[in-house]
Amino acid sequence: MKEYKIEGVVIKVTESEYVLFCDDGTFRNIPLTKDNIPMMGERKTYTASTRNLAFTALSTVAVAILFIAFISYGVFQNHSKTHYIAAIDINPSIEAYLDEDLNVIKLSPLNTDGKQVVDSIDSDGMDFYQVVDLIVSQSILKGYLTTDEKGSIETTLVKVRNDSNLQWEIYLIEVIQTQLQRKSIDADVQVFNETKKFYDQSEGAGVSMNKYRHYQTLRNQGLVQDIEEVKEKSIRELLDMILEGVKRVPVEAEKGKDNSGENVKSNPESRQNQSQSTKGDQSDYKQEPSINKDVELRDTKTRNKSSSSENVTSTNQKSSEAPSNRDESSNDNEANQNAGMVDSQIHSIDNTKQKNETSKESQIPLQ
């Protein structure tokens, strides 16, 4: 800080400052000090301070270093403590950072609903179960879970540190169920274990792990192409989308079976009729059904794979069977059915392809 003197004559006094006509011919407005109203024509000397450029630069760098140190310290502190990361999705989407004893270090909202819930919770000194209990009760209070509509609660836990090993799923489900029972809420409760890699992927996509899992399923089904289509949807909506996709495919599979399955075997005559009628209706279907079947097959394989890699625990509150359970059970049924079923589907695709080719061939002369 450099100081310099301004000398001059007072030419005007206003409410907050006086104007100095300086010796160098310039004018300067000087702030008035308390109890001192200078006289016009009075000679005044004012000591002003100027900021040294080097000092300014140095102070800026110092502040920047301090800021970075502070931030990195905070991050380091958090990372050094965090043993688990849990994502809870109702419609509020919340991420919780937990220590080795599942005490909550930090709660982080992932959407606006999540922010509302997090703002109403004081998670200091609480463990994960208590916080989840609070999240559920707040979600009920704020109307995200109601008695009129069936809800869905999904929780995913990621082990950030390899040494951590905890059996948490059953107790968590109990906690959520107790809260739901108390408020007579009907909701599916599912808990998952995922890997740090999966967490990184979901973080990169900008959604919670639960949503990212559904996004993968929906993308495999060909129902969504971009993560943005999933971001704004609740878990319930995503589950409904998956269900619709699953329902649609079996119906189409049924049609395939009608064309080439047991019915055909039992009634060879009708096979001829149906193949004919299929030929006749080809213009309506074209290649669409075969694509959907293909997708369903891939999806079944993927889900079978994922169910083997993930540890999934699910229950249904009040309802006899949750939609997602139905989804899974249908997948399981499909997976557990004999290979003939899959073969028949493959056959049906082949048949359809053949039919498509036939129809194309038959259509060429017409065109």
Add this chain to the structure above:
Amino acid sequence: MENLKLKEILLEIKNGNELERERLIRHYKPYILNVVGHICKRHLTWSNDETSIGLIAFNRAINTFEFDKGRTFVNYVYLLIQRDIIDYFRKEKRHLHLVSDNNLFDHDKAELKASLELYQQSTNTSELLEEILELDEKLSKFNISFEQLERHSPKHRKTRIKVMEMAFEFIQHSDLVDELVGKKVFPVSSFTKRTGARPKSIERHRKYLITIIIIQLHPEWRRLSAFVQAGPGSVKI
């Protein structure tokens, strides 16, 4: 205001010219406000009691000032305003039963200090004050107030010298000066055509430039003119 001119005006007022009285009061208004504020040690407006007392004191000064007593009009005004304000404070305090020996002692001290100030005023600033008041009046016709000038003042020494030189060059052209004084507008285009000065730099320092030109056009303002000498060596008063 020159002594001779002031003498004539005061004579006219004493003969009953109320218009001249009005004009003189308007001319000294900034000074009255400043004196009252200085004595009261706070900023005042025309709605305060103290400023009304100051205005009344000034009016009495117009009626009672005598040139042959050897003091300046400005000093006489200051003296009357100060007395009346102190009287007003005394009355106020008596009224409020707040007078104490300490306060009286403070007042005596204040009076002594004021007398010393008065002496300094009489010797140093009355002439300069007259010049400042006249400059203020002239600039107000151009819608320029002193507090605006800081923003238009050149910050660097070279620029300042350049502006001073521009002002000096401007007053060499009497037609441009007439245009400026008559229309109250700076003839930027005529000036730039003749001198080759950049319109942008004129516009940037326009108000400051007009102020310097006004001061340079009044060489009788000896004290103010000393501030606007072109070149680095400005003379201190």
